[in-house]
Amino acid sequence: MSPADPTTPDPSRSDPAVDLPLVALNDTTLRDGEQAPGVAFRPDEKVSLALALDGCGVAEIEAGTPAMGGDEVAAIRAIAGLGLKARVIAWCRMTEADLKTAAATGVTAVNLSIPMSELQLSAKLGIGRDEALARIRRLVPMARDMGLEVAVGGEDASRADPDHLVRVAEAAQASGAFRLRIADTVGILDPVSTAALVGRITAATDLAIEFHGHDDLGLATANSLAAVRAGARHLSVTVGGLGERAGNAPLEEVAVALPRLGLGRTAVDPKTLMGLAHAVAHAAGRVVPPGKAIVGRDVFTHESGIHVAALLDRPETYQGLDPETLGRKHRIVVGKHSGSKAIAHMLDSLGYQAEPDIxxxxxxxxxHRAVADKAPIASEEFERLIGEALDFLDPDRTHAHVH
Ligand SMILES: CC(=O)SCCNC(=O)CCNC(=O)[C@H](O)C(C)(C)COP(=O)(O)OP(=O)(O)OC[C@H]1O[C@@H](n2cnc3c(N)ncnc32)[C@H](O)[C@@H]1OP(=O)(O)O
Ligand SMILES: O=C(O)CCC(=O)C(=O)O
Structure with a gap:
């Protein structure tokens, strides 16, 4: 098994290593993320999130949809003018009007989207595959002539004929596009079908392939990783997985899982992910769920007695991911599942020397308290419980059970 081969990763490696393939993360929080129902960023919020995303190290920022006009155009123009390290790309339908509006924002790159499936081609646009290919051959060179880098967005690719996707890749590349996006628009792939689909395209073309996963079945991250195993070197992600319906592949999961599983490396600084998650949640009017992988409040917090007893001695007994790599720490709380070692640890950390009988x-x-409160026990409450325990053991307080 060779760790350099992306199809045979070495799961024991936990550090990003230079011999892993470089995977470009295209963060679309400001475009697909904002398509989540009720999410509406102000232009100043889009600008500050773009700065935070750039600081975090994503390769690309899909800044929005110029066809929306007004404030959206102003926000994209402002982001394009920030001089970010990340490529700033605008999402367009594959039409001349969208392209011209995008070009006027000052972005240097556009994603020109066109459906791949028969269903969407006929239901949305009333056209067939040949006309779709003709539009790619007309619009991509037009955008190139405007001095723009061009990615082709293959909407609903997961329900399309793979032979058509190969022809699209050929047409896109011959027309001057730098990439084709394979979008699982309705979130129906699993890792096996993703690898089969993406592998079919990467075997047929040397055009860069981006995979764009949706989380309708909770598989967006798994599918994105499978796409990398199958040769995709660009992935769409959003902070916290914000996006249409169940959302997209979360940036924080993909950026941490790729090197952790020995599949790929990115330029993302893992220590920035918590701050970014909270900034996006705040601007989106949402919360970061406590159990959210990588960035949730509780994902390095331990209550169960058996876990705490072991990890107090050796943290690695219950650690799949070192919290320090994310700038985080293990936290121990006491609650319904605590055992004696956790209680002794809590007494100790509050400065008590306790006798074993307490x-x-x-x-x-x-x-009892945890069940009543449905929460871990805070320090003040724990100290009150110490008093209760003392009353129970020795109502007259003739003996010091804690010091
Ligand atoms: C899977 C995805 O995430 S796709 C991206 C979805 N993003 C958005 O919808 C962004 C927000 N959208 C908007 O603000 C508006 O829909 C706008 C400004 C883009 C367009 O508004 P309107 O002109 O009023 O059109 P409306 O939203 O009613 O319908 C969408 C139109 O886009 C057309 N369209 C959809 N996809 C494509 C495409 N890839 N290429 C060309 N046309 C397309 C539809 O056929 C429809 O055309 P029609 O108006 O001639 O019937
Ligand atoms: O066509 C594209 O660029 C992909 C659009 C998208 O967000 C999707 O299909 O889910």
């Missing part, structure tokens, strides 16, 4: 009493009191 611990089982506290285990019971903590469990």
């Amino acid at each position: 611990i089982p009493v506290l285990v019971g009191l903590v469990r």
